[in-house]
Amino acid sequence: MIRIAVVSGKGGTGKTMITAALSCLLKGSLVLADCDVDAANLSLVLSPRLIRTDPFMGMKAAVIDPDLCTECGACREHCRFDAVEIDDGAYQINPSRCEGCAVCTLVCPADAVTMQPRQTGVIMYSEVDRGHLVHARLVPGAGNSGLLVHAVKKTALQEDGDAEKFLVDGPPGTGCPLISSVSGMNAVIVVTEPSVSGLHDMKRVITVCRQFRVKIFVVINRYDLDVTKTEETEAYCLEESIPLIGKIPFDPAVISAVRAGVPVTDQGQGPASLSICGIADTLEKELVNLAAR
Known part of the structure; x- marks a missing residue:
């Protein structure tokens, strides 16, 4: 060929x-x-x-489990891409902003954040x-x-x-x-x-x-x-x-x-x-x- x-x-x-x-x-x-x-x-x-x-x-993106999240705000504080948002008091990830760095999974004290595959x-x-x-x-x-x-x-x-x-x-x-x-x-x-x-x-x-x-x-x-x-x-x-x-x-x-x-x-x-x-x-x-x- x-x-x-x-x-x-x-x-x-x-x-x-x-x-x-x-x-x-x-x-x-x-x-x-x-x-x-x-x-x-x-x-x-x-x-x-x-x-x-x-x-x-594409690359994995962060996902917050609402059942485990304690709303401490650590993920939002450490995210440099402003991907963590609050909607009706609940923390969630904006997938269009998440760069897949996984910092939020390291700082979350409740292990509520995981990296999941996403279709891009x-x-x-x-x-x-x-x-x-x-x-x-x-x-x-x-x-x-x-x-x-x-x-x-x-x-x-x-x-x-x-x-x-x-x-x-x-x-x-x-x-x-x-x-x-x-x-x-x-x-x-x-x-x-x-x-x-x-x-x-x-x-x-x-x-x-x-x-x-x-x-x-x-x-x-x-x-x-x-x-x-x-x-x-x-x-x-x-x-x-x-x-x-x-x-x-x-x-x-x-x-x-x-x-x-x-x-x-x-x-x-x-x-x-x-x-x-x-x-x-x-x-x-x-x-x-x-x-x-």
Whole structure:
């Protein structure tokens, strides 16, 4: 299995649009995962048919047993996250504030506080035209997005480990979700745009990806909006010996495809669609060389 993650240093570069198009173009059997669990939207353009959902249990949270609680206030005094609240005279934990530090369990003289598992998200296993898609939804404000990304990938590999390719739509940025997405991948496609922040954040995400010794490719989306920045990006890739496998022009058909909820390659042979077809062909050739190593 060849494992490919599509990532970006910043949001709004067109990463999900490119992932959806590649899912239609890459050869062989395929399993997909949307690892942008804080704002998963690959499903918006692939029209998945839900097969099942599984709860995701994040870090434990404190729970106060009202029958044992003496209302001494020690837990509230020592909680640095203001998670202990009083409702009608009864002490209770606000789960959205609890960080799972367990200090309250140590200071409670009546042993009324325990750490209990809590559901902070859901993992969805769905069918799409090219195979299966694993995606997730994290409870707003919940932490552990890196752990949920790991769980999404684990589900995909357990259910479709015999697929020839594993295509991951990764999260933007350089934090824990990205690290969890890139871990175990063979190749990473960094999608950027010709802007000051696009080039800056591309360099940052490439620095992170290099720690995992993956093959790195770059795609410049909407390259014709700023030719000067595109040339700077090309110069950087050349200097760093990073293959630039494609440049996608600005194309209103992309917006129409997103509004219609379909991959842009389903909108006919427009400029963006043709460019992505070329990227898929180049990527296939690179992956053959990667598999031969």
